[in-house]
Amino acid sequence: MDINLAVLIDGDNIPSGYIKEMMEEIAKYGNPTIKRIYGDWTNPRLSKWKNILLENAITPIQQYGYTQGKNATDSAMIIDAMDILYSGKVNGFCIVSSDSDFTRLATRLREAGMQVYGIGERKTPNPFIVACDRFIYLEILKDKEADPDASAAAKVDKKSTVDKITPKELRFIANTVDDVADDDGWAFLGDVGSLLQKKQPNFDARNYGFQKLTPLINSLPNFEIERREDSRGRSKLIYVRLKEKKTARKRK
Secondary structure, three states: OOEEEEEEEEOOOOOHHHHHHHHHHHOOOEEEEEEEEEEOOOOHHHOOHHHHHHHOOOEEEEOOOOOOOOOHHHHHHHHHHHHHHHHOOOOEEEEEOOOHHHHHHHHHHHHOOOEEEEEEOOOOOHHHHHOOOEEEEHHHOOOHHHOOOOOOOOOOOHHHHOOOOOHHHHHHHHHHHHHHOOOOOOEEHHHHHHHHHHHOOOOOHHHHOOOOHHHHHHOOOOEEEEEEEOOOOOOEEEEEEEHHHHHHHHHO
């Protein structure tokens, strides 16, 4: 069952070229019943947002910059988020920004039982990332080569934006598999994916160039995958096991 989401976008902090893909991504997690974007719309720099907002039914909220060097947009978003929280109209929030100023807001919303999704660029500080239930990098949603709003410096080979699986990530995945594995070392991949997300909100197979967790795990020589039929024989359940675990048990 879909949850109702309030989508609050920091217009001063997010490139307009990502909006279409971003809204498609948000739809995977719930129904965006409230969609607002905050910024000083008298600023010519934000003029390119107009058609995009109309196409995606996003309501622009005007916020003047009262003082030079101070971001009034953040305050407006936080006030609105708390008003929406107490209205009881939504079950979760999607905060779209790369600004760590929203860390306390994300924490407070989760304390109130809200599901909190964060979306921002890779430059997003870690405190905001870990304050969310799930954090998605904008860069994995769109091919920069096709983005007319991306700067020349940002239009780089897509492979260069893909993270490499390091020994640290391998240990992280292996430990998580071990946490949910049965006595034979097999772990249901759905449980593995859920626990990976809880431990590290920005963990996403797309960060490493894979659309799903299964092909990511399948690409790693440390693991083996087994597909099993469910009790009704209607679908395949995917299980994963560490290869060294199998070898160690055989030696015993």
